Amino acid sequence: MSTPTSSSLGKDAWDRLLANKMAMASLILLLLISILCMLGPVLSSHSFDQQNLDEVFQSPSFAHPFGTDNLGRDLFARTTYGGRISLMVGLLATLVSLLIGVTYGMVSGYAGGRLDAWMMRFVDVLYSLPFIIFVILLMVLFGRNFLLLFLAIGAVEWLTMARITRAQTLSLKRAEFIEAARALGYSHSRILFRHLLPNLIGPIIIYATLTVPAVMLLEAALSFLGLGVQAPMSSWGSLIQEGAEKMDAAPWLLLFPGSFFCLTLFALNFIGDGLRDALDPKHSKN
């Protein structure tokens, strides 16, 4: 099966994205942050969990560019290490939500009828549950567990993905080219994977980009409540929580992880918006 590697629709979209300054700046910023988080723990002469009680609460200096915390741990090492975890949780949980959401949405939309109605009713019900309660319940049931954390988050975030995929599938299913495919005797799997899925990819990419920050936010909120990553490991959420507690004594403890976190969210949201404008010119702002 030969799928075109660059359809001219794709190229048009890419051109539009390149022309979007905000999105390109965000992309570069995100790349820089990712590289820093990859290399940071390696570059730094301090390890993220190395305590040094002689150097507690040091403000940023040459030896400790981001300062140190109450146990004398280097904040630069901790922030970049925490970034790894936050970004990883963001990506993995998005992947989980992508797999569940796209499959669920496509099946629901393509099947239609009563099955669709029930499947979407289920999503509606889950939608209006405050998910932190669900996650907390899971944590209570199974104990705190890193793997469980992003499984739980992924399981939470798939809802919107399922809705979007389903809505797109529904409207595409009624499109005459899908009917033409049926009239030509194509099998369901051929229609689903060769004709439906490629036309769904635009919205899926857009929403996946917007899911990453949502997931990171949820992870950070859980870590902030003490339900996420456990010491001595760190994520941006847990660092922000430590920083918030000790803000009066050492504001940089909140400032650095906080701004890294916010900048990443900012960048991801702008990239998502840029992709939406690029892939879906009808709904773009201009």
Add this chain to the structure above:
Amino acid sequence: MGDLSIENLHVGFPSREGIVRAVDGINLSINSGEIVGLVGESGSGKSVTCNSILQLLPSPPAQFGAGKIDWSGKNLLSQTEPSLQKIRGKEISMIFQDPMSSLNPYMTVLDQVAEPLVIHKICDWAEAKIKAKEILQKVGVTHVLKHPHSYPHEYSGGMRQRAMIAMALITKPNLLLADEPTTALDVTVQAKVLKILKELCLDLQVSVLFVSHDLGLVAELADRVVVMYRGKVVEENETQSIFRNPQHPYVKALIACRPTLESPKDYLPTVEDFMGETVEIQPSSSVHTLPKKNQDRSLPLLEAKKLVVQFHTDEGPLLAVDHVDLSIEYGKTLGLVGESGSGKTTLGRSILHLIKPTEGEIRFQGKIIGTDSFAKRNSLRKSMQIIFQDPYASLNPRLTIEQTLVEPMIVHQIGKSKNERLEKAIALLHEVGLGEEHLYRYPHEFSGGQRQRICVARALTTEPEFIVCDECVSAMDVSVQAQVLNLLKSLQRSRGLTYLFISHDLSVVKFMSDHIAVMQNGRVIENGPAEQIYNQPKESYTRKLIDAIPRANRSLNLTF
């Protein structure tokens, strides 16, 4: 008071390739009490002209060049927004094409009709509502009298358009701009709405600018006709004269290429024939495959007996297709005509088993289809194909033309090698009047007419014997429509194809078909040879359908 004159109007829209001149220096005047028809095909600039008058085009992107629109001494192009607001809805009113989206779904119909009186401080709400009820009664929207709190979604398209007319005329304006006001309506509804529009305008002495793509329609209504082509006015004259003695070749073509109930059955003149542009769409006779000989041709190719399709809706079961019997002979065309909601599309789909029939049987070449396994039905898919209404939606935007044409051959194992399939794809493209150079392009690079040709080519990949054409020219301009109809006709001759030709347009159906079936409310109410249906309809509904077709020749007593 009440004279509009447009002088040298230019309207442009910026695009990647520079500024597109949608309206390119036109002059147009409307005297008070006059009905002027503005006719053109899509992209001719007629709608842009109409919307420019009340400055309803979003600007930017629209750019206005030199020129002016003079309305009782004021240049509308240079008025401030507040002074335009005083003119809009009071001196000049407007109605739009789509009655489904032109009324506010969150406001009661009565309030919307009454609102112009309040906006222009003619009277207060209480009095405005009384006046609104009066005028709504005049246009025949009586539902509102009993249900003053009803919303637009409770009304049919025709009723909504009547309400739009009431809303536009409640302030007794001097000029009414009507932008394709009946295009979205069924013919019988269109006839009623037009009648009301004309009577009310004469009654209130409102002059009208009536914009339409349909020359026949304009002929029934207008005193004077202005024809636009690519942003320019190509001809302007009294309605009688323009039909009796068209000057410009484009206007001649436009009059000739629309199938009428009387037109000959083989070939429609196209714009190219008149404009002297070259065409190469005669299918080469070498390509066609002759009809298979080993079939018993005494039986009909396709037969449907007591076909029923039932849908489940919120209001209970709905019989979309209600015990329909049909049969189509080899190499003939059955025309299926009906208004929206008559079930004609559902019938077409159910014959192909794209929608599963609830009851009844369908025989194709004498064999019952539908009850057998997927694989057998799949081989039937090879012999039965469909062409859809919207050529923009019926091609997968992410596949090249080559992929679109080769895929069915792969699925049905037609052609032994890649090269053989490719050659066949090229041959098909030639057959529908396209060329090899189009093979590696994507659908969005083609015009609507070209896309429909590609759809025809795709339907032919599996060498079908039977094709359902579902409103396949309805979305097209008449000039493009003529080309596609000619193509279908010549393919039928060369390949011996059998068509089920579905359309709401009786004159197109009449041109294409040997037999005609008329559908109403899910039933086939009349069925017979095309000439007979047209000349001696048995049912009054059929008569109504025929009478509702706007015809220049009838209203002008012309003979062609």
Add this chain to the structure above:
Amino acid sequence: MTRFAPGGPFDSEKAIPEEIKIKLQSHFGLDRPLFDQYLLYLKNLLQGDLGPSFKYPEWNVSELIATAFPVSLTLGALSLTIALLLGIPVGMIAALKRNTWMDYLPMSLTMAGICLPTFVLGPFLIYGLSTQLGLFPPLGWYGPSDWFLPSLTLGLFYAAYIARLTRAGMLETLQQEYIKTAKAKGATPWRILTKHAARGGLLPVMTFLGPAFAGLISGSFVIESIFFIPGLGKFFVTAAFNRDYTMVLGTVLFYATLIIFLNLFVDLVQAWLDPKSRQSK
């Protein structure tokens, strides 16, 4: 469900005093079979009795909820008010003045509002407005002066989100044909906005209210923990930490009921706004 959690009720790391154990046992009939225990719990539930807390056995779960919920309710209601009062006008202005600074500036701010999580914004607001300027008390929940900071922190995020939804909804609506009809009638821009566009444009915001209620509840967990507010969220999180099963179960049940009612309310509001959905009901 919590019954099967690892580290079951009594062999937990946190030793339970003998007297509590007896009280719990008698209340839940723990000496009886599992199914009977379940029936007993249901029976008590129907009478509004959620049983005593594992952690604070002198308190009944229902009593705990009754004291803590009004606090959370005040916080949530105030935040939502701030969010709607701020978000809707900002979104409307941005949509009307599209592609001008009155669009770009507020929309950049709302993007910042969405990217600045409450747990970053909250501490900064405390630091700036309380510690440095001394305008508001930083922590606790004693009187109306304590209400402002937490509600603002929670409300700003939703204000940002609602502003963006409003703008998108209004832009979509302003492109509809019926807006052109209204313009052709001679309606002023203000009239078009308030009479014709507002209802359709605000529909997405109303649809968002359901998830927003859920989000406000989740958000209250974080806010109550930042500002040390004795609300239901704080109780719930503490209960989860302490494996206070009766409390967790009781709170979840309470939240579930609450959400059902809130969603009912959202449905009613939507029906009021949208005549089409009104008819189908």
